[in-house]
């Protein structure tokens with residue numbers, strides 16, 4: 001499995017970091033975890049296009065994770081005939097987002113045929129398995145709207161080629177929704193580092209056993225050399241290696 005971090009910033013793009021999006025390649029197939037800007041353009045820069053992507057998984061409906069999704073849907077339809085064996089499935093964390101996405105595509109005269117790509121909602125009971133990758137979801141409290149239990153955010157665990165990789169998505173400011181059970185034993189854990197003070201995360205991270213932890217969705221204070229060194233010093237005692245991702249970072253498992 002090859003993992004390429006397209007964008008590693010927090011809610012806004014910065015000079016050196018785009019919004020959240022990660023490309024997975026396994027067995028000649030391609031998948032995206034989140035689709036923040038400019039994920040579609042970065043597919044093209046990597047010699048790919050949306051119609052080669054088998055599935056997109058949106059961890060939660062914030063625009064730094066969905067900004068490129070309308071373009072990816074439009075391009076996947078437009079160039080579907082180039083890769084007739086590939087059909088895009090977009091996995092939403094909220095069913096209510098699906099008609100709204102279709103409306104936005106219609107508003108852009110995308111003449112969107114629903115039959116040509118699949119849009120579905122996932123949750124903890126209904127993950128994704130296409131015979132190549134298996135994705136299971138753990139609910140987090142990053143999206144936590146009183147009186148609207150359907151508004152949800154998820155961490156995603158990807159299993160393929162005998163490897164397990166966890167993406168936390170965005171977490172709450174307390175870090176106590178870090179999906180520790182799902183992350184245990186993973187070969188690689190991508191943890192966001194924006195919404196909580198790092199010192200609050202240390203007791204939970206001390207309980208984790210994994211092959212490696214990489215910080216992504218990086219907040220401004222950690223986007224400097226000085227900030228990264230501070231975070232790495234705070235996590236140096238953990239029983240697994242800790243690194244920072246960056247835009248274009250490639251990991252092969």
Ligand SMILES: [Zn+2]
Nearest residue numbers: 010011064170
């Ligand atoms: Zn975010």
Ligand SMILES: [Zn+2]
Nearest residue numbers: 060062142170
């Ligand atoms: Zn968010």
